[in-house]
Amino acid sequence: MRENAMGGVFFICAVVSIITTIGIVMVLLAEAVDFFRQVSIFQFITGTRWSPTIKPTEFGVLPLVSGTLTFTFTTALIALPTGLLAAIYLSEYANRRIRSIIKPLLEVLAGIPTVVYGYFALVYITPVLRNVFPSIRTFNVLSASIVVAIMIIPTIASISEDSMRAVPRSLREAGFGLGVGKLKVTITIVVPAALSGIVSSFILGISRAIGETMAVTIAGGNLSRIVNPLNPASALLEPVQTMTAAMVEIGMSDITGDSVAYRSLFAVGLTLFFMTLLLNVVSQYIKTRYREKYQ
Amino acid sequence: MITKRAGNRRERQAEVIKSTVLANVGDNVQKERVRGRIFTGFCIFATFFGIVSLASLLVYVFYDAVGWLDLQFLTSAPSRFAEKAGIYPMLIGSIFVVSLVAVFSLPLGVGAAIYLEEYAKDNVLRRLIEMNISNLAGVPSIVYGLLGLGLFVSVLDMSHGIVIVGAFTLTLRVLPIVIVSSQEAVRAVPDSQRYGSLGLGSTKWQMIRSVVLPEAIPGIMTGMILALANAMGETAPLIMIGAATSIFTAPKGLFSSFSAMPLQIFAWSDFPSEGFRHGVTPAAIVVLIIVLLFMNGIAIYIRQKFSNKKR
Numbered sequence: 063m064r065e066n067a068m069g070g071v072f073f074i075c076a077v078v079s080i081i082t083t084i085g086i087v088m089v090l091l092a093e094a095v096d097f098f099r100q101v102s103i104f105q106f107i108t109g110t111r112w113s114p115t116i117k118p119t120e121f122g123v124l125p126l127v128s129g130t131l132t133f134t135f136t137t138a139l140i141a142l143p144t145g146l147l148a149a150i151y152l153s154e155y156a157n158r159r160i161r162s163i164i165k166p167l168l169e170v171l172a173g174i175p176t177v178v179y180g181y182f183a184l185v186y187i188t189p190v191l192r193n194v195f196p197s198i199r200t201f202n203v204l205s206a207s208i209v210v211a212i213m214i215i216p217t218i219a220s221i222s223e224d225s226m227r228a229v230p231r232s233l234r235e236a237g238f239g240l241g242v243g244k245l246k247v248t249i250t251i252v253v254p255a256a257l258s259g260i261v262s263s264f265i266l267g268i269s270r271a272i273g274e275t276m277a278v279t280i281a282g283g284n285l286s287r288i289v290n291p292l293n294p295a296s297a298l299l300e301p302v303q304t305m306t307a308a309m310v311e312i313g314m315s316d317i318t319g320d321s322v323a324y325r326s327l328f329a330v331g332l333t334l335f336f337m338t339l340l341l342n343v344v345s346q347y348i349k350t351r352y353r354e355k356y357q
Numbered sequence: 358m359i360t361k362r363a364g365n366r367r368e369r370q371a372e373v374i375k376s377t378v379l380a381n382v383g384d385n386v387q388k389e390r391v392r393g394r395i396f397t398g399f400c401i402f403a404t405f406f407g408i409v410s411l412a413s414l415l416v417y418v419f420y421d422a423v424g425w426l427d428l429q430f431l432t433s434a435p436s437r438f439a440e441k442a443g444i445y446p447m448l449i450g451s452i453f454v455v456s457l458v459a460v461f462s463l464p465l466g467v468g469a470a471i472y473l474e475e476y477a478k479d480n481v482l483r484r485l486i487e488m489n490i491s492n493l494a495g496v497p498s499i500v501y502g503l504l505g506l507g508l509f510v511s512v513l514d515m516s517h518g519i520v521i522v523g524a525f526t527l528t529l530r531v532l533p534i535v536i537v538s539s540q541e542a543v544r545a546v547p548d549s550q551r552y553g554s555l556g557l558g559s560t561k562w563q564m565i566r567s568v569v570l571p572e573a574i575p576g577i578m579t580g581m582i583l584a585l586a587n588a589m590g591e592t593a594p595l596i597m598i599g600a601a602t603s604i605f606t607a608p609k610g611l612f613s614s615f616s617a618m619p620l621q622i623f624a625w626s627d628f629p630s631e632g633f634r635h636g637v638t639p640a641a642i643v644v645l646i647i648v649l650l651f652m653n654g655i656a657i658y659i660r661q662k663f664s665n666k667k668r
Contacts, residue, residue: 065560079490086504147399170411173583180626181418331500
């Protein structure tokens with residue numbers, strides 16, 4: 063009797079995680095459906111102005127999506143190559159002692175709260191960037207991207223490193239035996255063999271950047287605009303508003319539970335949830351489906 | 358004569374060919390070596406880029422906090438005058454909420470881990486739960502804030518920004534991390550010990566209680582503390598459930614309003630005056646980082662102590 067009861071209790075604990083997922087989807091959907099009763103989906107998806115609290119209110123999500131994409135793309139541009147090169151160094155070049163020192167240090171990067179990174183970007187990084195780009199604004203994409211890149215480097219480096227270390231030594235030695243140098247062996251044998259893990263770490267890193275909130279809220283400014291990707295100076299050196307930052311802005315304002323602005327939170331949240339969910343699922347699929355199996 | 362001459366010529370040709378080929382090979386080896394060095398340089402730069410950047414940012418922030426971080430700062434409420442501002446209510450709020458998260462997430466997380474590792478058969482349900490947990494770990498934290506707002510505040514009609522709502526929301530947020538790390542700790546207990554216990558006639562629950570859990574506790578605690586450090590730094594979910602960014606009294610109970618250190622840092626980072634920008638805010642950040650370092654230190658200590666004991 064007692065035996066079965068304990069099994070049941072543990073089962074309920076495990077089911078809490080399922081209930082959480084159902085809860086997230088239900089809450090987001092319920093409020094988002096209410097939102098779409100008041101604002102048409104077409105207007106939400108194609109509208110080019112986001113102004114949830116200041117009249118005339120408009121709920122076009124395009125500026126926010128464009129802000130998120132600009133921020134994510136810039137962050138990825140910094141974090142993906144850096145994370146991959148760090149993984150190559152840790153897996154192929156560093157000896158065991160160096161690795162045992164560096165890996166915990168890298169983990170520290172991911173352990174600093176994002177609100178602290180936001181302050182760093184605003185107060186320390188932007189003034190430094192002003193020496194290079196005199197036209198940079200106080201709030202800008204670039205400084206936020208740099209700190210968030212620092213934050214997600216450990217994620218990319220550690221997953222990529224794991225998959226590179228899983229490549230058997232015999233493959234490398236076959237290369238060395240043919241007289242190929244270390245650099246060529248790394249780039250033409252190890253990296254391709256570990257590609258599934260590397261790609262999945264990239265996607266996971268991108269998904270983290272999309273969901274990142276505080277750093278981009280503090281340092282990125284809160285100016286919703288459609289970014290022109292053909293003008294990188296304006297895209298990177300001026301403020302934007304991402305989906306997450308827009309949610310914080312509404313959350314900080316005095317909106318009540320019965321307004322369109324309140325419900326728009328959940329519509330944006332739903333968009334964000336599905337974007338990150340899709341990326342996470344793709345990342346896991348690539349990691350398991352395309353994994354090279356060695357005996 | 359003729360053959361000797363021909364032989365000489367052939368030798369000379371061979372000599373020329375040999376020297377040019379070898380020179381080329383030497384050149385290539387040289388080039389390859391240089392390229393390799395440059396590439397290694399890039400790799401080392403990439404590895405240290407983040408570490409060195411963060412280290413220098415931390416030096417700056419500690420330097421700015423000097424003179425501001427004192428007993429008065431730790432024991433005062435926030436103020437609009439930088440000299441009088443303090444972090445006391447937020448420090449207590451953070452510790453209060455995170456302690457509650459520990460109380461809620463430890464049984465839930467360890468229970469789920471035990472179910473998955475000890476009870477669940479390798480079937481669709483188990484795979485579904487595990488897939489679900491790894492997806493939950495990837496959901497942005499701000500979405501958990503929306504869950505807290507929609508579920509606890511709207512549906513269950515609790516107040517905005519009170520301690521218990523914050524604790525519930527952050528519990529759901531860190532639960533996937535706690536479950537995964539507890540699973541690893543439980544999985545690391547060797548099967549031979551389980552068989553030993555079962556062979557002596559103990560029931561499954563007795564076996565888990567007296568053999569698996571004691572053995573897995575260091576791993577569970579380590580993961581737990583790291584998850585709590587995560588909760589300590591969360592900002593966005595607390596903003597969404599309506600927690601105040603700044604508050605003058607420490608929370609007195611489960612149902613009083615609260616604020617947390619990251620929220621106050623967020624609020625202060627918006628203050629343009631010099632005393633806040635390069636004084637009060639850095640001091641708050643240093644307090645938060647010291648608390649996090651302290652928690653990480655405990656986790657490392659537990660891991661070291663128990664891994665030494667095993668050997």
